[in-house]
């Protein structure tokens with residue numbers, strides 16, 4: 298049974314005879330105290346009342362595959378402007394409604410837009426996308442972006458992005474390419490969960506549009522939620538043995554930050570699920586996605602010069618296999634250091650994450666250094682090789698895996714999963730450790746975890762510059778530009794687990810001179 302969900306509330310206001318006045322928003326490009334840095338995101342610190350938010354869902358290889366009937370393409374947005382009614386004319390001074398409704402929200406994305414599904418045309422859609430659920434979703438994202446876009450310098454921006462992903466893979470369906478090359482059916486492969494035909498389905502996504510709540514109607518709140526279990530009855534909430542995703546957002550008009558409250562639950566049929574809150578590129582491709590994207594990062598942060606600030610409150614961890622990412626960054630460059638160009642066989646997605654779940658241990662160790670990067674670089678520039686057991690900080694690394702198309706890897710090595718991205722990927726996962734303290738990261742397991750909410754100010758730029766990533770020997774170093782900066786968790790093959798957390802105050806600070 299489908300739960301009740303609010304329709305676009307703008308249709309519920311027949312009051313537009315009033316003259317509406319646009320509220321003055323906070324300045325979008327906020328300079329910090331020393332004047333050296335500016336915000337690289339459209340909504341610095343999540344303080345803008347007029348929210349810009351979208352949701353997307355990916356299958357194991359970052360595509361749609363098939364849409365869920367009646368759900369449309371798994372892209373939706375909640376973007377609105379907030380207005381204040383002007384003083385009513387004198388003869389209507391008893392207009393009680395004006396007092397009880399001081400603010401009015403005008404939604405930019407209708408229910409019809411959000412429900413658009415493959416085959417249904419919209420402004421700007423390419424003909425070939427109409428019959429292809431993968432291309433359709435990518436173009437729907439651009440369309441929603443056009444409705445949400447905010448003009449700004451140096452670039453317009455569109456929305457924060459909630460990302461859902463299921464790790465289920467039907468190897469017999471041959472849907473996911475291997476390191477970017479199409480492959481036929483294979484299996485069985487115990488590495489990938491799948492309960493049978495249809496296991497790669499998209500989730501149901503329900504939407505409560507943002508409305509004004511509270512006695513004074515000054516609390517803005519809304520929600521996206523749903524389940525991958527298509528037969529789940531969500532009318533009573535997250536009850537029973539079902540997968541679940543939910544992001545609720547809330548803010549007092551004119552005060553503080555938005556607070557995004559996340560819940561993710563795995564089930565027997567969907568034991569490997571991801572829920573991230575992302576600041577993606579506003580144009581070009583974002584991390585892990587081989588289609589043009591829309592997002593919040595109007596300036597793409599580049600190593601070594603940027604910082605990321607946010608408040609994170611982990612309420613439930615998601616079990617021992619929840620790889621909770623304090624910071625997850627995604628980029629793309631070729632093994633010869635050149636920028637990616639959309640060729641999925643030579644583009645390589647590069648990820649780095651700090652996993653803050655204290656249950657996550659270092660798989661990299663002196664006895665098994667194939668899961669360690671070849672070397673570690675200290676803040677002073679000193680490099681130590683992984684064979685240098687006396688000096689290499691093994692405990693600082695959960696795992697390192699190499700791109701499947703790298704030709705000159707140092708042995709021993711471990712290749713990354715060749716299926717879970719449209720292109721080959723490289724992953725470096727770090728753990729809280731004193732070697733990262735210099736960059737403001739946690740230095741001890743448990744920091745920032747349950748019961749220890751914190752506001753972080755991370756020198757992600759310098760840290761990401763120091764990390765090892767593969768390049769062919771002798772090639773000029775890639776520009777490390779991070780098209781996706783996100784927070785969230787990946788519950789890895791562990792049914793019946795619940796993670797819950799809030800994110801607020803998010804900002805990315807970039808040097809002022811990079812604004813051009």
Ligand SMILES: *[C@@H]1O[C@H](CO)[C@@H](O)[C@H](O)[C@H]1NC(C)=O
Pocket residue numbers: 511512513
């Ligand atoms: C509602 O507004 C009144 C008058 O301004 C104020 O005293 C009260 O605290 C407000 N209530 C809430 C829940 O914000």
Ligand SMILES: *[C@@H]1O[C@H](CO)[C@@H](O)[C@H](O)[C@H]1NC(C)=O
Pocket residue numbers: 537538565793
């Ligand atoms: C969920 O279902 C699975 C199999 O159907 C079962 O093994 C597990 O115990 C159930 N968990 C709960 C909390 O009911």
Ligand SMILES: *[C@@H]1O[C@H](CO)[C@@H](O)[C@H](O)[C@H]1NC(C)=O
Pocket residue numbers: 617655656
């Ligand atoms: C996970 O960590 C918690 C807290 O440190 C501990 O109590 C629990 O035993 C750990 N579980 C596993 C499976 O390691």
Ligand SMILES: *[C@@H]1O[C@H](CO)[C@@H](O)[C@H](O)[C@H]1NC(C)=O
Pocket residue numbers: 675676677678679
């Ligand atoms: C650099 O830092 C490392 C780790 O703290 C230390 O062992 C090494 O001596 C330092 N090198 C120099 C040249 O200061």
